[in-house]
Amino acid sequence: MPEAHTVTSYDDDLRFLTRRLSEMGGIAERMVADAVSALVNADTGSAQRVISEDLLLDNGEREIYDKAFWSSPSASRWPRDLREIIGSIRIASDLERVGDLAKNIAKRVIAVRWFHGISRAIGPRSRASGELALTQLKEVLDAFATRSPDLAKMIRDRDDEIDAIYTSLFPRTLTYMMEDPRNITACTHLLFCAKNIERIGDHATNIAETVYYVATGEQLAADRPKDDDTATMIAPAPGSD
Amino acid sequence: MPEAHTVTSYDDDLRFLTRRLSEMGGIAERMVADAVSALVNADTGSAQRVISEDLLLDNGEREIYDKAFWSSPSASRWPRDLREIIGSIRIASDLERVGDLAKNIAKRVIAVRWFHGISRAIGPRSRASGELALTQLKEVLDAFATRSPDLAKMIRDRDDEIDAIYTSLFPRTLTYMMEDPRNITACTHLLFCAKNIERIGDHATNIAETVYYVATGEQLAADRPKDDDTATMIAPAPGSD
Numbered sequence: 001m002p003e004a005h006t007v008t009s010y011d012d013d014l015r016f017l018t019r020r021l022s023e024m025g026g027i028a029e030r031m032v033a034d035a036v037s038a039l040v041n042a043d044t045g046s047a048q049r050v051i052s053e054d055l056l057l058d059n060g061e062r063e064i065y066d067k068a069f070w071s072s073p074s075a076s077r078w079p080r081d082l083r084e085i086i087g088s089i090r091i092a093s094d095l096e097r098v099g100d101l102a103k104n105i106a107k108r109v110i111a112v113r114w115f116h117g118i119s120r121a122i123g124p125r126s127r128a129s130g131e132l133a134l135t136q137l138k139e140v141l142d143a144f145a146t147r148s149p150d151l152a153k154m155i156r157d158r159d160d161e162i163d164a165i166y167t168s169l170f171p172r173t174l175t176y177m178m179e180d181p182r183n184i185t186a187c188t189h190l191l192f193c194a195k196n197i198e199r200i201g202d203h204a205t206n207i208a209e210t211v212y213y214v215a216t217g218e219q220l221a222a223d224r225p226k227d228d229d230t231a232t233m234i235a236p237a238p239g240s241d
Numbered sequence: 242m243p244e245a246h247t248v249t250s251y252d253d254d255l256r257f258l259t260r261r262l263s264e265m266g267g268i269a270e271r272m273v274a275d276a277v278s279a280l281v282n283a284d285t286g287s288a289q290r291v292i293s294e295d296l297l298l299d300n301g302e303r304e305i306y307d308k309a310f311w312s313s314p315s316a317s318r319w320p321r322d323l324r325e326i327i328g329s330i331r332i333a334s335d336l337e338r339v340g341d342l343a344k345n346i347a348k349r350v351i352a353v354r355w356f357h358g359i360s361r362a363i364g365p366r367s368r369a370s371g372e373l374a375l376t377q378l379k380e381v382l383d384a385f386a387t388r389s390p391d392l393a394k395m396i397r398d399r400d401d402e403i404d405a406i407y408t409s410l411f412p413r414t415l416t417y418m419m420e421d422p423r424n425i426t427a428c429t430h431l432l433f434c435a436k437n438i439e440r441i442g443d444h445a446t447n448i449a450e451t452v453y454y455v456a457t458g459e460q461l462a463a464d465r466p467k468d469d470d471t472a473t474m475i476a477p478a479p480g481s482d
Contacts, residue, residue, distance in 0.1 A: 062460060069323065069458070082310065086330060107472035174426055181419045188415060191429065192436070217310070219303060231348035
């Protein structure tokens, strides 16, 4: 029963949350690295690994949810401890979604034969955007481990780099589809993969905002752009870039 | 300061959270209804309205986050009240994302001229899926208002209806792209709109899970499918459906 908790056991609860989140973070990082490698190298082995790992994050989120709920800080430690609990639940939820997005990329890689022409032309941008998302995820997990608001803020403010790559990839991919209808299926899946990578970056940014809040009790100013620019894009004229 | 809170003022905080969430729910419903109407009828007026309303949900989420954090239930009311706080933050976050997705649909409708052929062929499925998402959102907000775990569970279990429509729309849309390259830009945006509607349904399902948890203290069993089936789809042979 929660009423029986002492401060010591509550400290144990918080340590459990931090340790479990760090494990989830490690799994999420590995899944994203494998998903990007699967996408760029058409590597179905990596893709299969991503799919099999997703359940670990689903279970992790449920466990953190349960533990956070049954923990009970004493009134004297409130509200600092409430921040830790709310923060843990939010970060677990973001990591679980990162796993879903990585798995979705992996399934598309397995389903679709990537044409070499597309891979050569678009691969480097996918790789750059995937690597950026992975770096953001790693850094934001470091920021959480050290409860560093400065690092969290820096990561949050860099969110537009991935968005810029995704934005540049969109019209180019539409052009490939128009040039040869045989590219349409692969390119459509590629666009969803690119969108997933951009969303993984968004979740890293969400985690950065949560870390800042846990560390300071303040929310970062809402000046971050919240939508992707491709929503207003049409294909360029043939021959243009 | 939180320490100065009395039980009465804490009750005021909870009432504030519930009222503000209900307002956010109303705005989200209106935005989804307008976005679906914009999509199905190529109605740029509705689309503009959706875009202008999104900021209301962003602000609502921030306000709920602040209020939840500074509220401080007495130890005797814990953990029931912690559930209310965690639940409010999760629901506000889901509603904010619903607004983002509706806005993204609206921006695509404004950017792209919908070809009549596509609209005639695919419009009814988009409408059906949009109306289902809207119904789910309305019902789940009712479930929250009445803290009904039964209604919440029923909504969660019905999530696959929207997914089925989205799944049927995907190969058909690829076929349209292959039949005429002039359809490619519009169809690509249409697929992202359909995906957004499916995601709105997912957020309604998330809210149902949160309502169940707030009302009972238990998590629903994790038997819900978590990914979309189109990740493994390729276009059908010409002439097939």
